[in-house]
Amino acid sequence: MQGAVKCKGQQNARGSKMTELILAVPSKGRLEEQTRESFAKAGLNITRPGGARSYQGEITGSKDIIVRFLSAGEIARELIRGNLHLGVTGADLIYEAAENGAQKVDFASSLGFGQADVVIAVPEAWIDVWRMHDLSDVAADFSTKRERWLLVATKYVNLTRRYFARHGIAEYRIIQSLGATEAAPASGAADLIVDITSTGSTLKANGLKILEDGLILQSQANLVVSKTATFDKQQQAALQNIIAAFAKT
Amino acid sequence: MIAKQNSREELLALLTNSGATLINPATLLPASDYFDLAGEEFGRRLLLTDGADGSKYCLRPDFTLPIAQQHIKSAGNNSAPQSPAAYGYLGSIFRQRPAGPCEFEQVGLELIAHKDADIALYRVFAFVRDGLNIYNISSPKIRLGSIALFEALLDALDMPDVWRPRLRRRFGSTNAMASLLQRLSGAYEPNLDVEIAEEEPSREQLIKTITKQMLDDGLSLVEGRLPSDIAERYLEKQAMAAARVPKKTIEILRNYLAISAKPEIAIKEVKKLFDQAGLSLDTQLDIFQQQAQELSKFFPDSPIILELGFSPRLHYYTGLVFELSGENNKSLASGGQYDRLLQALGAKTAIAASGGALWVNRLEQEAAKCKGQ
Numbered sequence: 001m002q003g004a005v006k007c008k009g010q011q012n013a014r015g016s017k018m019t020e021l022i023l024a025v026p027s028k029g030r031l032e033e034q035t036r037e038s039f040a041k042a043g044l045n046i047t048r049p050g051g052a053r054s055y056q057g058e059i060t061g062s063k064d065i066i067v068r069f070l071s072a073g074e075i076a077r078e079l080i081r082g083n084l085h086l087g088v089t090g091a092d093l094i095y096e097a098a099e100n101g102a103q104k105v106d107f108a109s110s111l112g113f114g115q116a117d118v119v120i121a122v123p124e125a126w127i128d129v130w131r132m133h134d135l136s137d138v139a140a141d142f143s144t145k146r147e148r149w150l151l152v153a154t155k156y157v158n159l160t161r162r163y164f165a166r167h168g169i170a171e172y173r174i175i176q177s178l179g180a181t182e183a184a185p186a187s188g189a190a191d192l193i194v195d196i197t198s199t200g201s202t203l204k205a206n207g208l209k210i211l212e213d214g215l216i217l218q219s220q221a222n223l224v225v226s227k228t229a230t231f232d233k234q235q236q237a238a239l240q241n242i243i244a245a246f247a248k249t
Numbered sequence: 250m251i252a253k254q255n256s257r258e259e260l261l262a263l264l265t266n267s268g269a270t271l272i273n274p275a276t277l278l279p280a281s282d283y284f285d286l287a288g289e290e291f292g293r294r295l296l297l298t299d300g301a302d303g304s305k306y307c308l309r310p311d312f313t314l315p316i317a318q319q320h321i322k323s324a325g326n327n328s329a330p331q332s333p334a335a336y337g338y339l340g341s342i343f344r345q346r347p348a349g350p351c352e353f354e355q356v357g358l359e360l361i362a363h364k365d366a367d368i369a370l371y372r373v374f375a376f377v378r379d380g381l382n383i384y385n386i387s388s389p390k391i392r393l394g395s396i397a398l399f400e401a402l403l404d405a406l407d408m409p410d411v412w413r414p415r416l417r418r419r420f421g422s423t424n425a426m427a428s429l430l431q432r433l434s435g436a437y438e439p440n441l442d443v444e445i446a447e448e449e450p451s452r453e454q455l456i457k458t459i460t461k462q463m464l465d466d467g468l469s470l471v472e473g474r475l476p477s478d479i480a481e482r483y484l485e486k487q488a489m490a491a492a493r494v495p496k497k498t499i500e501i502l503r504n505y506l507a508i509s510a511k512p513e514i515a516i517k518e519v520k521k522l523f524d525q526a527g528l529s530l531d532t533q534l535d536i537f538q539q540q541a542q543e544l545s546k547f548f549p550d551s552p553i554i555l556e557l558g559f560s561p562r563l564h565y566y567t568g569l570v571f572e573l574s575g576e577n578n579k580s581l582a583s584g585g586q587y588d589r590l591l592q593a594l595g596a597k598t599a600i601a602a603s604g605g606a607l608w609v610n611r612l613e614q615e616a617a618k619c620k621g622q
Contacts, residue, residue: 138474141415188473
């Protein structure tokens with residue numbers, strides 16, 4: 001309600017200017033297609049009048065909504081900051097964009113595509129390691145014997161820290177990896193990895209196995225509402241309509 | 250504001266009067282030093298920034314590390330890290346908090362390489378008391394923990410050796426320790442590779458198998474976990490089904506870690522526990538008792554609690570650790586002995602060290618509250 005009051009003030013300052021709901025959707029590839037499809041199923045037709053090079057669109061018949069085409073990572077970040085009202089992005093990206101990112105948004109609806117698991121994988125040669133508690137022993141042994149931390153390569157820094165903390169593991173360091181994380185153990189950059197996988201075949205091909213309780217997050221594309229953005233009455237009504245449309249699918 | 254300025258001057262005077270050299274380490278420090286020393290758990294609390302060359306820096310999250318580094322460096326290659334020094338500081342530290350980044354002011358004293366470690370510790374107590382006095386805080390709640398006593402207990406208890414360092418690493422984290430003890434007391438599932446397990450291989454055979462797998466997957470045989478590390482832990486898991494941590498040992502550890510009481514009572518409980526278990530750890534226990542007694546002389550009006558499971562989860566702490574807190578249980582001051590820090594930072598031998606830091610902003614809040622009442 002606080003938000004509504006704030007926005008009303010803005011609206012007054014600008015006179016009778018219309019305030020649209022800002023919806024962001026992935027700008028490229030499979031994710032964009034699947035987002036359009038799932039919106040279409042809900043009876044919402046996303047158009048991109050300027051073609052693939054334009055980053056602004058609309059929903060047919062809904063003048064009160066502006067569609068922005070952004071990268072999924074950017075959508076997560078801007079939802080948390082409150083610069084977007086609503087967006088389609090992966091749950092993993094929300095958890096990763098900020099340590100308390102998930103508290104700043106509401107997962108309104110999971111969309112059934114973009115499935116991927118964030119998992120912990122160790123070398124298959126570690127025949128003594130199957131579960132997180134094995135890893136906690138190895139981490140303690142390693143820092144005692146080798147006098148360095150166990151190194152974990154990942155781009156999921158926040159998710160990794162939280163999961164390791166939950167399992168009581170403190171003796172490790174994260175090596176940030178922006179791509180081809182699965183190669184890190186072989187290249188000597190890290191001892192194990194936290195990465196995203198859909199079938200596990202890439203991990204297997206790189207001589208890595210997923211720990212039995214090493215599933216950190218089952219992620220998929222979500223319709224996500226920002227809790228930090230301000231909504232006026234009109235924007236709230238537009239949001240309500242979209243969420244209701246998805247509830248019916 | 251004038252009152253604030255005055256109390257800062259008093260704090261500085263307190264440091265110089267207690268014989269400390271005032272020291273002001275850089276605000277911007279290489280982040281890797283902290284990551285190397287304390288790992289990711291502490292690292293997540295750093296405020297990081299990047300150099301143009303890609304190197305990572307952090308805003309100073311504490312004073313102890315740069316002061317210890319400076320002590321080692323100032324000594325050069327001679328034996329001078331062994332010559333006693335006292336350092337004092339007053340300045341900002343920076344930490345990430347769930348609500349966002351925060352700047353705090355800290356004042357502290359670090360005593361390095363003093364011959365009598367206990368006397369050094371009591372100097373730190375005196376400094377903490379005098380610091381709190383400036384803010385008219387005379388009876389904070391105090392909790393004390395002993396790392397030396399826990400380590401002595403761990404050495405004396407009956408268990409396979411591999412578990413000692415693993416238990417030690419978990420000391421200071423209630424949850425991590427509880428879940429490890431839970432695991433050790435439950436049914437043991439070796440959860441081994443079935444194909445290999447059925448063959449009951451020797452250490453050599455295992456190493457051969459593991460080495461081949463590592464080479465196939467392009468893993469280094471020298472950089473990370475070695476084939477022998479893996480084979481030994483594999484065999485240990487196999488053996489563990491037969492040779493486990495005895496139930497009695499787990500029971501003693503649980504009871505010990507749960508003790509939290511006034512000094513007389515806590516010491517009595519520990520004594521009883523040790524007697525029942527047939528352990529003779531009188532020397533370490535006497536030291537702890539003595540330290541608690543000395544501390545109570547500095548804070549005669551304070552409720553003191555010996556908390557046997559209390560410790561920071563950082564391996565360089567040794568001996569005694571303490572924490573003083575105010576009305577709302579927020580920490581006002583903390584510190585202890587950290588004899589392993591200088592060696593971890595590159596000194597050739599262990600060097601006795603102890604120190605304490607006060608959270609200036611919280612002292613001010615606490616003082617204001619007391620006045621308000």
